[in-house]
Amino acid sequence: MFKAVCDAKDFKKIINATSNLVDEICFEVDEEGIKASAMDPSHVALVSLNIPKTVFSEYISGIHDLGIDLEALKKIMARSKSNDTIIMEYDEEKNKLLTTFKNNVTRNFSMALYDISSNNLKVPDIEYPNKVSIKAGAFVEALKDSELVNDHIILSVNSSDNQFVISSKGDLNYSETIFSLSKSETEVVSSEENEGAVESEEVINNVMVEYKVLENSKSTFNLAYLKDITKSTASEDILDIYLGEDMPVKVEYNIGGAKLVFLLAPRIES
Amino acid sequence: MFKAVCDAKDFKKIINATSNLVDEICFEVDEEGIKASAMDPSHVALVSLNIPKTVFSEYISGIHDLGIDLEALKKIMARSKSNDTIIMEYDEEKNKLLTTFKNNVTRNFSMALYDISSNNLKVPDIEYPNKVSIKAGAFVEALKDSELVNDHIILSVNSSDNQFVISSKGDLNYSETIFSLSKSETEVVSSEENEGAVESEEVINNVMVEYKVLENSKSTFNLAYLKDITKSTASEDILDIYLGEDMPVKVEYNIGGAKLVFLLAPRIES
Amino acid sequence: MFKAVCDAKDFKKIINATSNLVDEICFEVDEEGIKASAMDPSHVALVSLNIPKTVFSEYISGIHDLGIDLEALKKIMARSKSNDTIIMEYDEEKNKLLTTFKNNVTRNFSMALYDISSNNLKVPDIEYPNKVSIKAGAFVEALKDSELVNDHIILSVNSSDNQFVISSKGDLNYSETIFSLSKSETEVVSSEENEGAVESEEVINNVMVEYKVLENSKSTFNLAYLKDITKSTASEDILDIYLGEDMPVKVEYNIGGAKLVFLLAPRIES
Numbered sequence: 001m002f003k004a005v006c007d008a009k010d011f012k013k014i015i016n017a018t019s020n021l022v023d024e025i026c027f028e029v030d031e032e033g034i035k036a037s038a039m040d041p042s043h044v045a046l047v048s049l050n051i052p053k054t055v056f057s058e059y060i061s062g063i064h065d066l067g068i069d070l071e072a073l074k075k076i077m078a079r080s081k082s083n084d085t086i087i088m089e090y091d092e093e094k095n096k097l098l099t100t101f102k103n104n105v106t107r108n109f110s111m112a113l114y115d116i117s118s119n120n121l122k123v124p125d126i127e128y129p130n131k132v133s134i135k136a137g138a139f140v141e142a143l144k145d146s147e148l149v150n151d152h153i154i155l156s157v158n159s160s161d162n163q164f165v166i167s168s169k170g171d172l173n174y175s176e177t178i179f180s181l182s183k184s185e186t187e188v189v190s191s192e193e194n195e196g197a198v199e200s201e202e203v204i205n206n207v208m209v210e211y212k213v214l215e216n217s218k219s220t221f222n223l224a225y226l227k228d229i230t231k232s233t234a235s236e237d238i239l240d241i242y243l244g245e246d247m248p249v250k251v252e253y254n255i256g257g258a259k260l261v262f263l264l265a266p267r268i269e270s
Numbered sequence: 271m272f273k274a275v276c277d278a279k280d281f282k283k284i285i286n287a288t289s290n291l292v293d294e295i296c297f298e299v300d301e302e303g304i305k306a307s308a309m310d311p312s313h314v315a316l317v318s319l320n321i322p323k324t325v326f327s328e329y330i331s332g333i334h335d336l337g338i339d340l341e342a343l344k345k346i347m348a349r350s351k352s353n354d355t356i357i358m359e360y361d362e363e364k365n366k367l368l369t370t371f372k373n374n375v376t377r378n379f380s381m382a383l384y385d386i387s388s389n390n391l392k393v394p395d396i397e398y399p400n401k402v403s404i405k406a407g408a409f410v411e412a413l414k415d416s417e418l419v420n421d422h423i424i425l426s427v428n429s430s431d432n433q434f435v436i437s438s439k440g441d442l443n444y445s446e447t448i449f450s451l452s453k454s455e456t457e458v459v460s461s462e463e464n465e466g467a468v469e470s471e472e473v474i475n476n477v478m479v480e481y482k483v484l485e486n487s488k489s490t491f492n493l494a495y496l497k498d499i500t501k502s503t504a505s506e507d508i509l510d511i512y513l514g515e516d517m518p519v520k521v522e523y524n525i526g527g528a529k530l531v532f533l534l535a536p537r538i539e540s
Numbered sequence: 541m542f543k544a545v546c547d548a549k550d551f552k553k554i555i556n557a558t559s560n561l562v563d564e565i566c567f568e569v570d571e572e573g574i575k576a577s578a579m580d581p582s583h584v585a586l587v588s589l590n591i592p593k594t595v596f597s598e599y600i601s602g603i604h605d606l607g608i609d610l611e612a613l614k615k616i617m618a619r620s621k622s623n624d625t626i627i628m629e630y631d632e633e634k635n636k637l638l639t640t641f642k643n644n645v646t647r648n649f650s651m652a653l654y655d656i657s658s659n660n661l662k663v664p665d666i667e668y669p670n671k672v673s674i675k676a677g678a679f680v681e682a683l684k685d686s687e688l689v690n691d692h693i694i695l696s697v698n699s700s701d702n703q704f705v706i707s708s709k710g711d712l713n714y715s716e717t718i719f720s721l722s723k724s725e726t727e728v729v730s731s732e733e734n735e736g737a738v739e740s741e742e743v744i745n746n747v748m749v750e751y752k753v754l755e756n757s758k759s760t761f762n763l764a765y766l767k768d769i770t771k772s773t774a775s776e777d778i779l780d781i782y783l784g785e786d787m788p789v790k791v792e793y794n795i796g797g798a799k800l801v802f803l804l805a806p807r808i809e810s
Contacts, residue, residue: 072443075418079411104477105408105449107415112442138645141619145647148615172652173612179645207644342713345688349681374747375678375719377685382712 002029002066002090005058008080008101010256014051015077017232017260019070021047021225026116027066029090033059036068037121044265045225048123051258057085064090066097067114073097076109123261128242128250130157130217132164133210134179136253137235142166142177143227149175152267153226156218157243162211168223181211209238217245219266226251229262272299272336272360275328278350278371280526284321285347287502287530289340291317291495296386297336299360303329306338307391314535315495318393321528327355334360336367337384343367346379393531398512398520400427400487402434403480404449406523407505412436412447413497419445422537423496426488427513432481438493449478479508487515489536496521499532542569542606542630545598548620548641550796554591555617557772557800559610561587561765566656567606569630573599576608577661584805585765588663591798597625604630606637607654613637616649663801668782668790670697670757672704673750674719676793677775682706682717683767689715692807693766696758697783702751708763719748749778757785759806766791769802 018025022038025047029035033055037048053059080086080101087100091110101107146153146168154167167176229251230239242250251262288295292308295317299305303325307318323329350356350371357370361380371377416423416438424437437446499521500509512520521532558565562578565587569575573595577588593599620626620641627640631650641647686693686708694707707716769791770779782790791802 072418079415079418105412105447107412107447108445109415109418110444142645142647145619145649148612148619148649174650175648177645177647342688349685349688375682375717377682377717378715379685379688380714 001092002061002064002088003058004034004053004056004061004088006056006086008077008084008086009082010055010258011086012077012080013232014049014255014258014260015070015074017255018047018049019074020228020231021045021262023069023071024114024116025049025068025070026118027068028064028118029061029066030063031061033061037123038119039121040225044222045229046121046123046263047229048121048261048263049258050261055257064092065116065118066090067116068097069111069114072111073099076111079107079109123250123263126242126244126247126250128244128247129214130243131210131212132157132179132208132241132243133238134164134208134241135206135235136230136233136237136239138177138179138207139166139239139241140227140230140233140235143223143230145175145177146223149173151223152220153223154218154220155241155243155249156216157211157213158216159213160216162213164208164211179208181208210240215245217243217247219243219246219249221249221264221266225264229264271362272331272334272358273328274304274323274326274331274358276326276356278347278354278356279352280325280528281356282347282350283502283525284319284528284530285340285344287525288317288319289344290498290501291315291532293339293341294384294386295319295338295340296388297338298334298388299331299336300333301331303331307393308389309391310495314492315499316391316393316533317499318391318531318533319528320531325527334362335386335388336360337386338367339381339384342381343369346381349377349379393520393533396512396514396517396520398514398517399484400513401480401482402427402449402478402511402513404434404478404509404511405476405505406500406503406507406509408447408449408477409436409509409511410497410500410503410505413493413500415445415447416493419443421493422490423493424488424490425511425513425519426486427481427483428486429483430486432483434478434481451478451481480510485515487513487517489513489516489519491519491534491536495534499534541632542601542604542628543598544574544593544596544601544628546596546626548617548624548626549622550595550798551626552617552620553772553795554589554798554800555610555614557795558587558589559614560768560771561585561802563609563611564654564656565589565608565610566658567608568604568658569601569606570603571601577663578659579661580765584762585769586661586663586803587769588661588801588803589798590801595797604632605656605658606630607656608637609651609654612651613639616651619647619649663790663803666782666784666787666790668784668787669754670783671750671752672697672719672748672781672783673778674704674748674781675746675775676770676773676777676779678717678719678747679706679779679781680767680770680773680775683763683770685715685717686763689713691763692760693763694758694760695781695783695789696756697751697753698756699753700756702753704748704751721748721751750780755785757783757787759783759786759789761789761804761806765804769804 021040025036025038027036033052039046084101084103089098095113097111099109149168149170156165162181164179240252248263248265291310295306295308297304297306303322309316354371354373359368365383367381369379419438419440426435432451434449510522518533518535561580565576565578567576573592579586624641624643629638635653637651639649689708689710696705702721704719780792788803788805
């Protein structure tokens, strides 16, 4: 038994975000919700997905492993309209996932499930020295800048200058984006003449919303993977980026109550 | 003598709709208007066009057969702007069609005519048991759903359940769109307290506006042809779809007073 | 020493307009501003650029020749946002151009300079008998019309009919756009009853804003080059087009205080 009902918009975005890196994944469903994790075909990146049942307006489930062809499910989701209601059901007998889009017409899709067993992959519980939280739009723009120069980028943080730098170095050319932490400053001017009337609020740079750096780190990553990881984000989504010297970068973000975690191995310079 | 003047917008749409299926066509012009019909190169579909002279703001014509290169005329029409006035004239001496777009500048196009004789193709006068009238946008969406699964689709109507179903069946996957007839219900609540004041009108599903089914039918058609037939429709255009067991499907719609009829042979399952 | 600060929008447009025809160019910078000129690789067209220092909000420069890879600079400029401030600096030691986009984040690009010496190309000081000033949008549309028929177009002016005609002739087909000079007419109706109150202003065709023709001319030009020359114009930009029999066409337009001049050799019919 598996039946889950939700709005089309966020679920479509979740599937898109997951399918950028992996082609197939095992949805481990139980009464708590849907969990899934998989490595990309080159084993450089790991994606982990957690959709708690609270994301759904209706959710009933036993314990099942649903082997999902993500490319096929993405195409089905792409056919949904943003105000559709999605109903997903598991047809145990035929081993198929039935998806219904309900609106003023009813549209049914039946998709064969793969025989993918749960791989018990978990995101390793690493303690990171550094965490940067940043708007997805600005991060994606920095990736596109880097693309002009090289297919690898360097992410670096420095505890002394409070800067998060995304840079790229080619044989001749160079590009970098510098995110500086501007402290939020709200200055309330209040004088005799203007008592309680004037409030001047400085407009602040809120692209980078958190910057906790315990030790400097500088690592090189594959640009194409980072683009895939962030491709489905909206400009105002907040990415939590965890960094450490010679450590994989961990990127986390939420889509409507679901949590996506991506881990990407650094490139070891030879 | 042939001279016809009209607004660019609708005429452009008519030429687009016709050129999706056939490359060349003979415009049989006379004092009543323009008629044309042709089969697609594979002889699976027939398109028939009737543009009465009332569509034009000015129309004078003798009896001529104008052999039109539809691809060329489509490209010329694509150059028109929606507020242009189009003037078409037949240059008998040079056997060319002169097209003028008038706006704040004058743009002239001269196009050589083909030697296509009128083929006297007529849409056969078949009596259909079933007719479904439906918004073009919803029909086109159902075709796109089907595309995920197979390059053929099944159109079926059933007199017992008042449903028009568009479905597609692949080796593993399946998709279907179900259009149900919702009767228009206007419920007028009128009580002592609210005399003449309250009217509650139920919002109704008006995607399928007519459903006349005398006998069940279920036939398979080539999806690409149905896409071509409906490619130039606007979302709110109404398609009249005539169906019968083992009969070609007939699709009719109007563009600004002109009538387009398409006939598509069913696929006989072997 | 070279440092120039400006808004992203116009500078981006200037670089785009220049890079459509040539791949590399020498920016001859001095205290007055930036000058540059180059021929396209086939030596059919010449582009000349003059960006006076008044275009910049800050400008300091010695005399330098900066060999610019226009394709690379165009890609960097494409990364700017319309409200970015651009800071360009010449790193003499490394022979690089440093470009910074400033907004709520700082983005730096370093680009290697080529060893292109100033070629002292100047736009020849030819006296033209004819000048037509016309909105870029209408000119570009006429080029697109011509594209349906041939890859060359004919530009002709005639002192007797006050028309500027852009035409194209294929083996079978023909297209032409006719720009007529409509004199600006402002008719002030002023009668006893409406003294000082009624003013009727005729809406005029202002696509062609100037037409000074001393002698008829008719010349053929390569369509693709004229498209490149006008590709970066906005619809309402005014093109000054200088024409004469057997003379190259000269096209001039301004982008935010900078002046671009293009010269294109006519095609000599064999």
